[in-house]
Amino acid sequence: MxxxxxxxxxxxxxxxxxxKCHMDQDAFISNIEEKVGYSIPxxxxxxxxxxxxxxxxxxxxxxxxxxxxxKIKVGITTDEINTWVHEYTVAHNAYPAPLGYGDFPxxxxxxxxxxxxxxxxxxxxxxxxxxxxxxxxxxxxxYYGDASRMYIIGEASKEAVDLVRVSKECLEKGIExxxxxxxxxxxxxxxxxxxxxxxxxxxxxxxxxxxxxxFHEEPFVAxxxxxxxxxxxxxxxxxxxxxxxxxxxxxTAVLDDDWTxxxxxxxxxxxxxxxxxxxxxxxxxxx
Ligand code: MF3
Ligand code: CO
Numbered sequence: 657m658x659x660x661x662x663x664x665x666x667x668x669x670x671x672x673x674x675x676k677c678h679m680d681q682d683a684f685i686s687n688i689e690e691k692v693g694y695s696i697p698x699x700x701x702x703x704x705x706x707x708x709x710x711x712x713x714x715x716x717x718x719x720x721x722x723x724x725x726x727k728i729k730v731g732i733t734t735d736e737i738n739t740w741v742h743e744y745t746v747a748h749n750a751y752p753a754p755l756g757y758g759d760f761p762x763x764x765x766x767x768x769x770x771x772x773x774x775x776x777x778x779x780x781x782x783x784x785x786x787x788x789x790x791x792x793x794x795x796x797x798x799y800y801g802d803a804s805r806m807y808i809i810g811e812a813s814k815e816a817v818d819l820v821r822v823s824k825e826c827l828e829k830g831i832e833x834x835x836x837x838x839x840x841x842x843x844x845x846x847x848x849x850x851x852x853x854x855x856x857x858x859x860x861x862x863x864x865x866x867x868x869x870x871f872h873e874e875p876f877v878a879x880x881x882x883x884x885x886x887x888x889x890x891x892x893x894x895x896x897x898x899x900x901x902x903x904x905x906x907x908t909a910v911l912d913d914d915w916t917x918x919x920x921x922x923x924x925x926x927x928x929x930x931x932x933x934x935x936x937x938x939x940x941x942x943x
Contacts, residue, residue, distance in 0.1 A: 668699065677703065685890070692888060700875075701892040702868055706799070707933060710868040710894055713794050714801035714931045714942035716748055720792045721805050721943075730784050730810045734766040737790060738777035745794055753793035753800060753871050760915060765791035765804070772859055772900050772908055772917040772925040784810035787820055789927050793871060802867050802896050803943035804929040815903065816924055819856065823901040823926035826850050826858075830879070830897040834932055834939035838889050844881025847899050859900035859925070861908045862917065867931055868894040889934050894942070898929030 660667065666677035678698065685696050702710065723744050724737060742763040745752045752763035760776070767775035767789040768782070775789075782788060791804035806820045826847045833843040851858045864877030875887040879899040904923030911918060919925050933940040 668703075670703075681892070688888065688890065696888065696890070697874065700866075700887075701890050702894055703892070706868060707892055707894065709797055709799035710801065710931070711933070711942055713750070713796035713799040714803070716745070716750055716796050717792050717794045717801035717803045717931070718943045719748075720744055720794065721790065721803060724790050724792075725805070725807065728782070728788075728790070728807050728809070730782060733779050733781050734768070734775070734777040734788075735779055737766055738762045738764050741790075741792060745792075748796070750794045750796040753795050753802070754791075757871060765789070767791070767916075767925075767927070769924055770919045770922050772902070772919060773862055773927060774915045774917050776913055776915055782809045785812045785816070786810075787812055787816050787924065787926060791927075791929065795871075799869070800867050800871050801943055802871070802898075802929065802931050804898065804927060806926050806928060819901065819903055819924055819926045822851065822854055822856060823899060824928045826879070826899040826901055827897055827928040827930060830899060831930065831932060831939060831941065834889060834897075834934055835937065836889055836891050836934060839884055840875060840877055840887045840889070841881035841885030842883050843897065844878045844886070845883045847897075848880040851899070851901050857902045857904065857906035859902060859906050859908060861906075862900060864896035864898045864929070866893070866895045891934050891936050893934040894931060896929055896931050898927055900925055900927040 660674045662675040664674045666674045754760045755763045762777045766777050786809040793802040829846040829850045830843040866873030902925045904921040907920040931942045
């Protein structure tokens with residue numbers, strides 16, 4: 657790309673003048689690049705206007721998960737969860753991102769017990785003692801939000817309840833590492849330390865991702881890693897952290913439906929997810 661002048665149209669497609677759009681951010685990134693010695697994609701940081709749109713979509717995503725939490729119970733089917741999520745989302749002028757993503761057939765992912773992620777809602781009935789992840793992603797005014805929570809159905813075993821708690825702690829440990837100039841390796845390291853320190857394993861076949869203007873953007877967010885390695889965090893980046901933690905092996909397999917990811921040893925898996933904004937001083941949990 658040739659160097660843009662202040663009054664040229666910005667490269668990002670907004671139609672605005674460069675000086676009113678990405679000019680300051682580009683200068684900021686150029687500065688960092690000189691220090692770190694490698695190049696950083698120019699679209700890794702959102703504009704303030706984009707952040708505002710993403711924030712609204714994430715708020716709706718949060719509200720959907722709250723709504724699910726009020727209704728989910730023993731005896732309902734995952735198809736019913738799908739209907740709740742779909743109807744609530746469209747009633748709020750948004751679209752459920754999973755529906756028609758690739759060939760995903762439903763509006764939400766529901767992942768029970770040994771299902772790691774991407775479970776497809778069906779006539780499966782939730783029973784006492786199940787642990788289920790509900791993963792909601794909204795598109796509101798073109799902006800994406802993505803979050804998931806675990807729900808414990810009735811009374812679950814101590815090992816299931818402990819797993820759900822530890823996986824939530826893993827998300828929190830990851831989030832605590834988010835601030836400008838830390839790296840994705842810092843947060844992967846923190847998550848891996850916590851999980852493995854307590855005898856659990858971290859799924860490495862799936863990870864978090866940039867999110868906001870698209871459902872899945874760069875960078876890939878691994879939930880394992882080494883301190884100081886990987887992509888550097890900069891203000892106005894938005895990405896998910898969504899560690900999948902297993903009681904047994906971290907290995908994964910995909911069922912014949914081409915979506916449902918399960919543990920290969922049948923052990924329980926648990927996941928919590930937030931969309932996170934990197935701020936000037938740390939982070940904001942958008943969902
Ligand atoms: N919401 C999932 C994530 O956290 C992605 C689901 S893709 C789908 O990245 F097609 F299964 F919905
Ligand atoms: Co996600």
